[in-house]
Amino acid sequence: MIRKKEDAMELLDRYLQAIKKHLPRKRQDDILAELRANYEAQLEDKEASLGRPLTQGEAEDWLRQLGSPVAVAGRYLPQQYLIGPCIFPVYWYVLKIAAFWAAIIYTVVCVVTLTLQPHTANDIANAFLRVPAVFFNLAAWITLVFVVLEFVATRFPQKLPPIAGISQQWSPSSLPPLEKSKSQHDKPRSRAIAVAEVIFNALALGWLLLIPALPILLFGPGVAYFHASPFTLAHQWILFYWCLVGLASLQLLLRIVNLYRGTWQEHHPVQHIVMKALSLIPLGVLLNAPNQVLVLLRNPARDAVQYGATLDSTNRGIHLATQVIVVIVVLQLLWDIFQLIRNRMEDQPAV
16 A cells, blocks of 8 residues: 555656646746645545545546646746647747757758868858748747647647647656656765866866977877878967967866855856857867968978878868867857856746
8 A cells, every 4th residue: 555655656746747847947946846735735635535545547547637747837837829828838849859950950961061062151151141040930830830739729629639748638657757866966066076177177278288398298109190291280270279278278267266266066157158159269260271271281392292182181171170160169159048048037037
């Protein structure tokens, strides 16, 4: 009998966990506390009236009567005009997933297209400028589909087929298992870890500063082959190197400041965004190399015929790889800014 009661409570915990995923972040804890108190009281009343714990089937029937997690969470969302609260969580989830995959697919298509075809700086700029239109069209079509879905669900509910997560035919047994407690895996960082990060950052900066005098620290035994090769690095790499030194120094300074102020346990999204934005500077230095030349011949007059084709392909490959990295960093930066704005908006007090 004790096991049955545990099963009912575990099922309720899984149900509340599924509801939480669709609640406004700022009010999650308050809403869940209210729902838990209400549902546990209902569960105790049902078990008291029966004189025994609920069976697995009875617990599932009870949760099914309460409504799907999406529908319950929808009651606590702000009022929507085109898409109702029951469907809006699904709409928002689909929109985020679609935007994520659209960003990946669009990036891959652009990279492949630019790789296989001759391209100029204008082609790359146009690819960036098309990004808002891609996301706008995607959002417009998904919104239109869900507006129609809302219209049919409101006026002709009998003609709407069952929808996972919304339909009353959902099954409580299909709820995902309970996630492990964050207290076990997401413990706050200790001061020792923060100090270790400062030390590691300082060592990394020291290693970076020693590279010009001891290039073996970067290339290893391969430095001998580099010196013996007919190729050498362009002046642009020196600017790139000092940009990296500046970023590493700034990162070390921020960690020291956070440690001194006692804020090493806090999340610093603005600092993270600023550092990621600044990381575009050294990449921009490489992209702005004159004539996209980052590797030179030590003796052009003697080796141009033999190594000219290899030199051109090497420079094109480095330039293309840098473009791909820039695209990835920019997409990550935009996503981080979006998350920061969303979290700040959710933290705004309700009017």
